Amino acid sequence: MNSPSSDRSPTKELSDSQPADEAPAADLGFAPVSNGVDFLKSAVDHLLTSHDARSLKYGVLHLQAAIEVLVKVRLQREGWEQVFSKPGLAKLHDFERGDFHSVSLRDAFTRLEELTEIKLTSTKAALTCLASERNKLLHFGSTSDHEVVKTFAGRALDALSAFIVDHMVPGAPPDETEALEEAQHLIRHALAEIVIVTEARLTRLAPELDAWPGIVIHCPGCTQLAWTFDPNDETSCLFCGRGWGQEYGWEIAPLYAENILGESRHEAAQGKSGWSISMCPKCDEEAFVDVATRRDPNSFLTSACFQCGFVADGELGSCGDCGRTILDPEGIWCPGCWSYRMAKD
Ligand SMILES: [Zn+2]
Ligand SMILES: [Zn+2]
Ligand SMILES: [Zn+2]
Numbered sequence: 001m002n003s004p005s006s007d008r009s010p011t012k013e014l015s016d017s018q019p020a021d022e023a024p025a026a027d028l029g030f031a032p033v034s035n036g037v038d039f040l041k042s043a044v045d046h047l048l049t050s051h052d053a054r055s056l057k058y059g060v061l062h063l064q065a066a067i068e069v070l071v072k073v074r075l076q077r078e079g080w081e082q083v084f085s086k087p088g089l090a091k092l093h094d095f096e097r098g099d100f101h102s103v104s105l106r107d108a109f110t111r112l113e114e115l116t117e118i119k120l121t122s123t124k125a126a127l128t129c130l131a132s133e134r135n136k137l138l139h140f141g142s143t144s145d146h147e148v149v150k151t152f153a154g155r156a157l158d159a160l161s162a163f164i165v166d167h168m169v170p171g172a173p174p175d176e177t178e179a180l181e182e183a184q185h186l187i188r189h190a191l192a193e194i195v196i197v198t199e200a201r202l203t204r205l206a207p208e209l210d211a212w213p214g215i216v217i218h219c220p221g222c223t224q225l226a227w228t229f230d231p232n233d234e235t236s237c238l239f240c241g242r243g244w245g246q247e248y249g250w251e252i253a254p255l256y257a258e259n260i261l262g263e264s265r266h267e268a269a270q271g272k273s274g275w276s277i278s279m280c281p282k283c284d285e286e287a288f289v290d291v292a293t294r295r296d297p298n299s300f301l302t303s304a305c306f307q308c309g310f311v312a313d314g315e316l317g318s319c320g321d322c323g324r325t326i327l328d329p330e331g332i333w334c335p336g337c338w339s340y341r342m343a344k345d
Pocket of ligand 3: 323
């Protein structure tokens with residue numbers, strides 16, 4: 001599982017010599033699973049020991065490398081050729097020498113889903129959430145806030161832990177067991193620290209969030225309950241600082257459904273799962289979502305349109321003909337179906 005981009009071991013001064021724009025790849029000198037755990041260890045060390053941008057950068061890069069290696073270790077159980085970018089051209093000789101282009105993380109997820117019964121929708125979202133933070137760290141050389149980066153890392157670690165428990169530990173070959181236990185230990189240790197960092201930030205933001213006149217909802221980026229939603233204007237998440245422009249509401253809504261509600265548009269399209277986005281009764285855009293709010297974090301009784309900012313607290317109706325949401329709870333048909341019927345009569 002080598003890639004041409006790097007042949008370095010994480011234990012050797014990797015942070016000084018790693019090409020800055022790529023996640024490091026697995027090293028020949030390690031069995032893959034222990035290589036993944038080695039990257040994980042390096043990631044946790046970098047993330048926990050320092051706040052400086054450089055440490056965070058390598059913490060994020062090595063965490064991505066760990067995720068990539070471990071996902072491929074799991075994929076390899078479905079056949080050694082699966083970890084090649086082109087399984088059809090895979091040669092055992094190349095595999096044994098570790099000399100091949102390996103599958104991308106995205107394709108590894110797709111193959112796992114196709115070859116097994118595993119559903120990875122929310123795992124994929126959480127394990128790839130680091131990408132934007134990574135890019136910020138790489139391109140600007142500094143981070144706006146170490147707490148934000150650590151929170152993103154915490155989300156990825158949490159998902160990685162679930163992936164290990166659910167999909168790697170069952171049926172693990174004996175030579176992987178010890179490394180997987182060590183990975184779990186490392187993640188637990190890191191998460192305990194990161195939770196404290198995240199909580200501290202939320203506590204500091206609490207007065208501002210409490211004072212917000214509108215609703216505060218989950219941020220589709222960092223997943224914290226800290227997006228101060230404004231019906232009339234673009235607003236941002238107070239936790240991670242990401243701005244959510246209303247002109248892109250139709251793009252933000254699916255992000256919310258996937259990252260916060262754990263839904264998959266792909267599966268919904270195949271009729272395998274629900275999809276909580278509907279057409280807004282005010283602006284007709286597909287950006288109307290059921291949201292949990294800071295005041296009522298455990299139920300999704302409020303609906304908000306990420307495009308026009310319309311917010312409704314319960315009490316909406318649905319069209320008896322086409323089923324779309326309508327403003328009048330007592331209403332029978334939506335405006336479209338009304339006019340259709342009028343034209344027909
Ligand atoms: Zn955020
Ligand atoms: Zn709308
Ligand atoms: Zn209708």
